[in-house]
Amino acid sequence: MPVTAFVENALFARGAPEEVAQRLRGLAPAARSSDVLVFDDESGKQVDLPVEAAPEAPRGRGRPSLGVAAREVTLLPRHWEWLSGQPGGASATLRRLIEDARKRGRSERDCLDAAYRFLTVMAGDLSGYEEAIRALYAGDRARFEALAAAWPQAVRDHGLTLAWPEIA
Structure with a gap:
């Protein structure tokens, strides 16, 4: 999940969360917490990064060191039956289905919603x-750009990238 950090209205860093957090650690303390904001590039939601270096916890044994998290999944009997017939079992099949869906990318609506969340903040x-938001949801990029022309360039450009990733 790549993230983008802004310091005031300027783009500061973009990349993996840990990389961006590392770059943020080098900043002088901000006057206001709202001067440094970080956004998830997929959802457009504001995220908090651990800027304070956390002590490393000792690693335990087993799968959690691989990032595996056990959670409950509720399915109908016919779903379980289908999963049990798939190669690799239910967990492997679910992981494959999720990865395939992620590779297909986000829908147009997902992109517009991500831009909306980012631009609202x-x-x-x-x-x-x-x-500009009306133009965004109408799919009118030219009107959106015209209405956002006076905005800080980094804010406008990131909103465009979130809304229309294939063009930006």
């Missing part, structure tokens, strides 16, 4: 925001 009080 970063541009919600800027001139033309509401009309």
Whole structure:
């Protein structure tokens, strides 16, 4: 899950969460917590990164060291029956299905929603925001760009990248 960090309205860092957190550790303390914001590039949601270096916990034995998390899945009997006939068992089949879905990418609506979440935080009080969001959901990129022209460039460009990743 790549993330993008902004310091005030300028793009500061983009990459894996740990890489971005490492870069943020080198910053001087911000005057306000809202001066440094980090966003998930897939969902557009604001995320918190562990900027304070945490002591490494001793590693235990077993699968958790691989990042495996056991959770309950509720399926109908016909689903369990189908899963039991798949090579590798239920867990391997579910992992394959999820990875295949992730490779197909996000839907157009997912992209627009991610841009909306990001822009609500970063541009919600800027001139033309509401009309720009209407243009965003209408799929009118040219109108969106015109309405967002006066916004900070990094905010406008990141909103465009989230909304129209194949074009940006």
